[in-house]
Amino acid sequence: MQSANRQILPGTQYDKYFAKPKGLRQIIVKSGGSVEETVALCKKVVSETLSETKKIAPVLKGESREQTAKNIWEFIVTYVQYQLDNRAEDVGAVERVRTPARTWHDRKMGADCEDYSIFISSVLTNLGIPHxxxxxxYNGKTHWQHIYVVIPYESNRGSRGYITCDPVVDYRFNYEVPYSQKRDYEMPVSMSKAGLSGISSNTLCCTAGIDAAEFGEDNHLAGLPAVRLPLYPKKALSGFHASMLKAYATPKNIAIGAGAGMLFYIYFKRK
Structure with missing residues (x-):
């Protein structure tokens, strides 16, 4: 796989297709958590931020699924640096998950395979392409090591009926590094904001047992007053740091729900 820094191009001509990231646009997921939870988080980020690739999606659309996938792959390889998680500033962090706009904003700094996959999935979802x-x-390891996007061909193409879109492998499009085990998680492509009623673009998602925190210079929640939550037992908030509650719990603007092992912490803009 790719390891050294790439010689990327500035890509400033594409800035007009991306809004500046605002609010909860970058999340550090810090401990535990199953692979299913990681994939669920990626899916959630895609579903809540489809507007962030709505403008760039038609620019990257090709005449076929394969050409579209190649356009997206070339776009990322050309303009978005690759950078593994767990940099020095991410002490104790496992994942750094970005929305597509944040990935573009941070393209010189770099993004990792989760960020690439979210970006690709967002574009494909906007184009109605299944994936x-x-x-x-790899190599018989016991832990999951990588994530990328696969796209079925329009028609049967033999034993390998899918296109691999993995920009981490920057030297060859539609190439899949041989693996020892894999799992696929289908992404629905009929999403819309209407199907996500009650969830705003300022939602922080955290699964049980995972600690999360948001950071970035454009954090519009900084400095807001905290509020105590006496109605909710401590168990219901396991996985959330007290510091996070101080940052995101604001008067009259809170809703907490729990179900299927997932907690949603929702901040609504003040009227």
Missing amino acids: SFRITK
Whole structure:
């Protein structure tokens, strides 16, 4: 796979297609968590931020699924640096998950395979192209090591009926590094904001057992007053840091729900 820094191009001509990231646009997920939870988080980020690739999606659309996938792959390889998680400033962090606009904003700094996959999935979803997140293990390792997007061809293409879109492998399009194990998670492409009623673009998602925090210079929640939550038992908030509650719990603007092992912490803009 790709390891050294790429010689990327500035890409400033595409800035007009991306809004500046605002609010909860970058999340550090810090401990535990299953691979299913990681994929669920990627899916959630895609579903809540489709507007961030709405303008760039038609620019990257090709005459076929394969050409579209190649356009997206070339776009990322050309303009978005690759950078593994767990940099020095991410002490104790496992994942740094970006929305597409944040990935573009941070393209010189770099993004990792989760960020690439979210970006690709967002474009494909806007174009109505079916696809799946694929997670993989290599060399008999016991832990999942990689995530990327696979796209079915329009028609049967033999034993390998899918297109691989993995910009981490920057030297060859539609190439899949041989794996020892894989799982696929289909991404629905009929999403719309109407299907996500009650969830705003300022939502922080955290699964049980995972600690999360948001950071970035454009954090519009900084400095807002905190509020105590006496109605909710401590168990219901396991996985959330007290510091995070101080940052995101604001008077009259809070809703907490729990279900299927997932907690949603929702901040609504003040009227």
